[in-house]
Amino acid sequence: MLRTHTCGELRITDIDKTVKLSGWVQRSRDLGGMTFIDLRDRYGITQLVFNMETHATLCKKARKLGREYVIQVEGLVAERSNKNTKIPTGEIEITAENIVVLNESKLPPFTIEDNTDGGEELRMKYRYLDLRRNPLRKALELRHKMAITTRNYLDKQGFFDIETPYLIKSTPEGARDFIVPSRMNTNQFYALPQSPQTFKQLLMVAGYDRYYQIVKCFRDEDLRADRQPEFTQIDCEMAFVEQEDILDMFEGLTLHLFKEIKGMEIDKFPRMEYSDAMKYYGSDKPDIRFGMRFVELNDLTQDKGFAIFDQAELVVGIKADGLSDYSRKQLDQLTDLVRKPQIGAKGLVYIKYNSDGSFKSSVDKFYNTEDLQKITDRFEAKPGDLILILSGETEKVRKQLNELRLEMGNRLGYRNPNVFAPLWVVDFPLLEWDEDNGRFHAMHHPFTSPKPEDIALLETDPGKVRANAYDLVINGVEIGGGSIRIHNRELQKLMFKHLGFTEEEAQAQFGFLMDAFEYGAPPHGGVAFGFDRITSLFGGSDSIRDYIAFPKNNSGRDVMIDTPSLVSQAQLDELMLNIVKPTK
Numbered sequence: 001m002l003r004t005h006t007c008g009e010l011r012i013t014d015i016d017k018t019v020k021l022s023g024w025v026q027r028s029r030d031l032g033g034m035t036f037i038d039l040r041d042r043y044g045i046t047q048l049v050f051n052m053e054t055h056a057t058l059c060k061k062a063r064k065l066g067r068e069y070v071i072q073v074e075g076l077v078a079e080r081s082n083k084n085t086k087i088p089t090g091e092i093e094i095t096a097e098n099i100v101v102l103n104e105s106k107l108p109p110f111t112i113e114d115n116t117d118g119g120e121e122l123r124m125k126y127r128y129l130d131l132r133r134n135p136l137r138k139a140l141e142l143r144h145k146m147a148i149t150t151r152n153y154l155d156k157q158g159f160f161d162i163e164t165p166y167l168i169k170s171t172p173e174g175a176r177d178f179i180v181p182s183r184m185n186t187n188q189f190y191a192l193p194q195s196p197q198t199f200k201q202l203l204m205v206a207g208y209d210r211y212y213q214i215v216k217c218f219r220d221e222d223l224r225a226d227r228q229p230e231f232t233q234i235d236c237e238m239a240f241v242e243q244e245d246i247l248d249m250f251e252g253l254t255l256h257l258f259k260e261i262k263g264m265e266i267d268k269f270p271r272m273e274y275s276d277a278m279k280y281y282g283s284d285k286p287d288i289r290f291g292m293r294f295v296e297l298n299d300l301t302q303d304k305g306f307a308i309f310d311q312a313e314l315v316v317g318i319k320a321d322g323l324s325d326y327s328r329k330q331l332d333q334l335t336d337l338v339r340k341p342q343i344g345a346k347g348l349v350y351i352k353y354n355s356d357g358s359f360k361s362s363v364d365k366f367y368n369t370e371d372l373q374k375i376t377d378r379f380e381a382k383p384g385d386l387i388l389i390l391s392g393e394t395e396k397v398r399k400q401l402n403e404l405r406l407e408m409g410n411r412l413g414y415r416n417p418n419v420f421a422p423l424w425v426v427d428f429p430l431l432e433w434d435e436d437n438g439r440f441h442a443m444h445h446p447f448t449s450p451k452p453e454d455i456a457l458l459e460t461d462p463g464k465v466r467a468n469a470y471d472l473v474i475n476g477v478e479i480g481g482g483s484i485r486i487h488n489r490e491l492q493k494l495m496f497k498h499l500g501f502t503e504e505e506a507q508a509q510f511g512f513l514m515d516a517f518e519y520g521a522p523p524h525g526g527v528a529f530g531f532d533r534i535t536s537l538f539g540g541s542d543s544i545r546d547y548i549a550f551p552k553n554n555s556g557r558d559v560m561i562d563t564p565s566l567v568s569q570a571q572l573d574e575l576m577l578n579i580v581k582p583t584k
C-alpha cells in the first residue's frame, strides 16, 4: 500500500507514529525555515511540515511541488503548536522524512477549494477536478449513503433487486424516447427505457411480488435544473397490495432515510386529495412547510361594480402575515412578477389591513370598509396583514397564485431547506385533456387503474375519472409517484381505447403486457422515487446535477467527453442509416 493512513485519519492519539500518506497537494506555504503543505485526499486534509534546518534537500524538493501534484510522504506524527480546530486532523501534523512524487500535475484551470473561482461550464469540462472539491465529494457521499440505506431497508422488507433491460421497446411515460438503431435488424430500433414500468409489472405476473431497482431511466425532454436526460429512480413494485399498503411501505422507507441520514424524526405524512391540492395551493406538489392556503372570494367580490372580478371565473387570494406596510414599490414589484409572461396574470389586487385597523386597497373605489372587512375576515386576517388577490380562469389563476404564494413564502422565510414537510397527494385524475392533440392522455401512465367506483364515468365523463395514483411530495418537490395498476386485459384494452389507440396499435405496442394479464396476473402496484431529486433535497439543494458524478449540461451535452458527437461513416453504413451531412 502506498499509505498507512488516509489524510483524514490521524489524531493527537497517533503522536510519534511513523506513517505514510498519499494524496494531492492542496497548497503549500513557504515560511523561510519551514515549508507547510496541505495534503488532500477523499478523507480530509493533513498538514505536512518540512524543516529547512534539519532536512534542507527535502525541504527544497517540497518547495518545488505544484498544486495537485500527487505525492507520497513518510514522516512522524507530531503535535501542532498552532492548532486548527476547524478540521478533524487539526491538532497534528506530519514532520516529513521523505517524499516521492507519484505524478505531476498541470496547473488546474480553477481552484480546487470549497468556493472555487471556476465557472460552471469550465468545471463541467474538468469534472474530475471539480469532483475533488469538498462540496461535490460530500454530495456523492450522501448519494452513496442514500443508496445503501435504501437497499438495506428494501432488502429487510423482502424486496429482490432485479435488473431489467435497457434496450427495450418504447414505454410511454409522457416524454420522448431515446432510440438506438439495431445493426442486426435493419431499419429497426430499440428504445431506452423511460422507466422499467412494463418489466416490473411482468415481474409481478412472474410472481416476484416485491421488486426494486435503483435504475437509470432515459427521457428526451427539455432540461431544467431538476431534470437530466438520464436520471436514476428507486423503482419498486409489489403484488397483492392496495394503495394504502404501498403508501405505508414507502412512507416507511422515506422515514427511515430521514432518520438514518439526517437523524430526523418526521411525523406521519398527511394525505391530500389532488382536487384539494389544486384548490388550496394551485399545485399538485404543494409546499406545505407553510400555510398561506388559497381563499376563494367570488361571492364577496362580485356585483360591486368591479368588472374584472365580476367577469372572472375565480377570484382567489392569499394572506401574507405582517406585510401590510409593504411599500408602493414592493407591491409594484409583485405586480410585475405575476405579470411576467411565464406567470401570465393580468394584474394584482391588494388589501392592506393596516396595524391601526383601517384598510387600504387597490380597489377602494369599488369596495367599502365593510366589504373589505368581510374579505379579510374570510382570511382570518389580523391588523398588519396583507391580502393579495388574483382573478381569471380557474386553472390559470390557481397556477399564477401558486407562483405568488411560493414567492411570498420565500420572502417571509417560510421555505427553510432544513425543514421537511412531506405529504402524499392522492386521487389524481386518470386522464388529462391534451389541448394540442384534441384528446385525452394518461396523467400518470396508461397502466394506472381507475378507481373502481369511477369506471362507469369513462364512457360519460372521462375527465372526472379518478385514478388509484399518488405522488410523494416534499417541500414542493415531486419526489416520486406511482399507482395501482390495471391487471386485467379487458380494462387495459378499454384504457387504450380512451387514449385514442386503435385495437391494432394497442396490440402492436402493448400486446405482450395484455397477453401476460391473461396468465394469472395478480393485483399489483408500485412507485418510483427520483433518486437524484430526493438526494439533492436531503442535501439542501435544488440542483440535481451536483449529486450526479457526470451530469449533462442544459443542452443535454456532456462537455467533458464532448458528446453527443458524430459517428463514422462506416458505423452509419453498417446501421444502414443516412444522415444529413453537416456542411462544415
Ligand code: ASP
Residues within 6 Å of the ligand: 173, 194, 195, 196, 197, 236, 481, 482, 483, 526, 527, 528
Ligand atoms: N414508472 C412510473 C414513473 O416513472 C412510476 C410508477 O408508476 O411506478 O413515474
